[in-house]
Amino acid sequence: MDIIRFQHVKKQYKTGVTAIHDLSLNIEKGDFVFIIGSTGCGKSTLVKMIYRAEKPSSGKILVGGIDVAKLRDSKVYKIRRKIGVVFQDFQLLARSTVYENVAFALEVFGLPKSEIHSKVLKALDLVGLKHKAKNYPNQLSGGEQQRVAIARAIVNGPKLLICDEPTGNLDEVTSMGIMNVLEEINKLGTTIIMVTHDNEIVNRMKKRVILLDSGRILKDYEKGTYTHESIQNI
Amino acid sequence: MKAFRIFSRNVRDALKSVFRNFSLSLASISCITITLIVVAISVILSFNVNNFATLVEKDVTIVAFLNLDITADQRQEVSTKINALDNIESVTFQSKVEIANEMMESSEVFKNIMSNWSEEESPIQDTYLVKVVDIEAIGKTAEEIKKIEGVSVVKYGEGMVEQLISVFDIVRKITIGMVVALIIVTAFLITNTIKITIFSRRREIEIMRLVGASNINIKIPFLFEGLFLGILGSIIPIVITIYGYVALYTHFDGQMFSPFIKLIEPQPFVYMVSGFLLVVGILVGMYGSFRAVKKYLKV
Numbered sequence: 400m401d402i403i404r405f406q407h408v409k410k411q412y413k414t415g416v417t418a419i420h421d422l423s424l425n426i427e428k429g430d431f432v433f434i435i436g437s438t439g440c441g442k443s444t445l446v447k448m449i450y451r452a453e454k455p456s457s458g459k460i461l462v463g464g465i466d467v468a469k470l471r472d473s474k475v476y477k478i479r480r481k482i483g484v485v486f487q488d489f490q491l492l493a494r495s496t497v498y499e500n501v502a503f504a505l506e507v508f509g510l511p512k513s514e515i516h517s518k519v520l521k522a523l524d525l526v527g528l529k530h531k532a533k534n535y536p537n538q539l540s541g542g543e544q545q546r547v548a549i550a551r552a553i554v555n556g557p558k559l560l561i562c563d564e565p566t567g568n569l570d571e572v573t574s575m576g577i578m579n580v581l582e583e584i585n586k587l588g589t590t591i592i593m594v595t596h597d598n599e600i601v602n603r604m605k606k607r608v609i610l611l612d613s614g615r616i617l618k619d620y621e622k623g624t625y626t627h628e629s630i631q632n633i
Numbered sequence: 634m635k636a637f638r639i640f641s642r643n644v645r646d647a648l649k650s651v652f653r654n655f656s657l658s659l660a661s662i663s664c665i666t667i668t669l670i671v672v673a674i675s676v677i678l679s680f681n682v683n684n685f686a687t688l689v690e691k692d693v694t695i696v697a698f699l700n701l702d703i704t705a706d707q708r709q710e711v712s713t714k715i716n717a718l719d720n721i722e723s724v725t726f727q728s729k730v731e732i733a734n735e736m737m738e739s740s741e742v743f744k745n746i747m748s749n750w751s752e753e754e755s756p757i758q759d760t761y762l763v764k765v766v767d768i769e770a771i772g773k774t775a776e777e778i779k780k781i782e783g784v785s786v787v788k789y790g791e792g793m794v795e796q797l798i799s800v801f802d803i804v805r806k807i808t809i810g811m812v813v814a815l816i817i818v819t820a821f822l823i824t825n826t827i828k829i830t831i832f833s834r835r836r837e838i839e840i841m842r843l844v845g846a847s848n849i850n851i852k853i854p855f856l857f858e859g860l861f862l863g864i865l866g867s868i869i870p871i872v873i874t875i876y877g878y879v880a881l882y883t884h885f886d887g888q889m890f891s892p893f894i895k896l897i898e899p900q901p902f903v904y905m906v907s908g909f910l911l912v913v914g915i916l917v918g919m920y921g922s923f924r925a926v927k928k929y930l931k932v
Contacts, residue, residue, distance in 0.1 A: 450843075473848055480845030490840055504844035509639035555844070 402428040408458035418444040419614040431585045434594045436611035442594045450482045451475045483552030483560040487567035489544045491536040498532040501551045522550040542573035562593040647857030661826045665866025668815040673874045675808035682801040695763040698786040711783045720774045722764040729757040823921025863918025871907040
């Protein structure tokens with residue numbers, strides 16, 4: 400079953416720049432998909448439209464059966480609760496501890512304290528940071544901070560996790576650590592869409608890879624068929 | 634239960650925010666405080682002027698002095714003629730003997746002088762005390778009474794009462810103008826305070842949006858912040874109102890300048906004014922934050 404379906408989606412910014420041209424795409428539930436391409440090819444715009452940070456100019460985007468393009472601004476939060484998002488720059492609250500950062504996502508919904516506690520610890524355990532719950536973000540390494548961001552994104556048990564260049568600021572070893580965490584989350588049933596320009600990671604993970612170029616899908620590699628060499632032949 | 638948890642979280646966040654940007658909050662709170670003190674003065678003044686005006690209106694009497702040589706029949710005729718006029722509520726006769734007795738009772742000096750007068754010697758005149766229905770037309774009615782044969786002089790404190798009320802009225806209008814100007818300035822200042830709070834919490838708001846907080850969820854803490862600024866700003870004016878007015882009332886013994894101008898009893902008046910101040914404080918605070926949220930928190 401498809402969790403995401405793009406149907407003839409076009410995105411043109413007010414400046415006149417067209418970021419996405421007539422793009423159609425299906426992503427199955429439980430999948431792990433990389434979206435790659437050169438800078439400015441529309442990768443980020445594509446994922447932003449999934450969690451409705453951007454609105455398509457035309458076409459349909461079905462997320463879990465809901466057309467997010469038609470979603471009213473005041474109802475966008477409903478779809479956001481089902482999607483976790485992780486960014487390159489972590490976006491953590493500097494004045495809150497690791498625990499508070501993760502709990503923040505649940506407090507917003509008014510969950511009882513005991514439920515928040517168990518969920519936060521479970522999420523931190525999954526990313527391997529349970530022992531640093533009381534630390535502040537500036538006491539953590541970049542990789543650890545990204546793990547906190549991941550824990551915050553998944554603490555609510557979303558069906559879909561969107562990662563926009565999550566390893567962009569991290570070295571190779573740390574990046575692989577993050578990828579292992581994501582793989583773990585994927586195994587538990589969460590669909591993951593990850594935007595990256597790190598070929599090394601894509602090469603190693605052997606997942607489905609969508610190559611974008613100037614807002615169009617240049618190639619859609621089935622799981623395991625992508626290699627670093629194949630991209631150079633295009 | 635869930636609504637309560639969200640509510641208490643909003644309250645906690647708003648309070649935290651008030652103290653996090655305390656210097657800024659203090660500016661808003663001071664502005665509300667000053668505004669509300671002026672509001673309090675204006676309200677207390679208006680109510681007292683109204684109270685005084687009502688009392689005066691009830692009390693204003695035309696005194697018609699009758700000629701000294703008037704006979705009982707003529708007197709009766711004057712009474713009938715007065716009663717026949719428009720705008721008459723009541724007519725009471727007060728004989729010169731009654732007046733003399735009253736005056737002698739009020740003062741030893743009068744008593745010494747007046748006790749030697751015989752009824753014929755007395756310069757005091759018989760009077761009719763006339764109350765009117767419409768106070769505005771009192772001048773006209775007095776004129777008409779004066780024309781009746783047998784009436785020598787007519788008095789009703791002309792000019793004095795009107796002047797007093799008009800002076801109070803000017804003072805009241807000036808304070809109302811000040812209140813309006815101060816409320817506008819305060820609302821702007823609060824808008825600015827909340828704007829800075831919004832900017833300083835931009836990242837938090839961004840994350841809240843990301844994890845699926847609804848618009849109301851994001852906006853409410855800022856509205857609460859405005860509400861708290863309003864409540865904190867109204868504390869000092871309320872204390873001043875309660876203690877200040879009671880002190881004023883006790884100091885002047887319930888009357889101002891003369892027994893003629895009575896002040897309103899402090900209870901429950903001060904509590905009503907305090908409640909009003911609190912409501913104004915909250916409304917100004919929330920209006921200020923509402924403006925900021927609408928303008929700077931585009932969700």
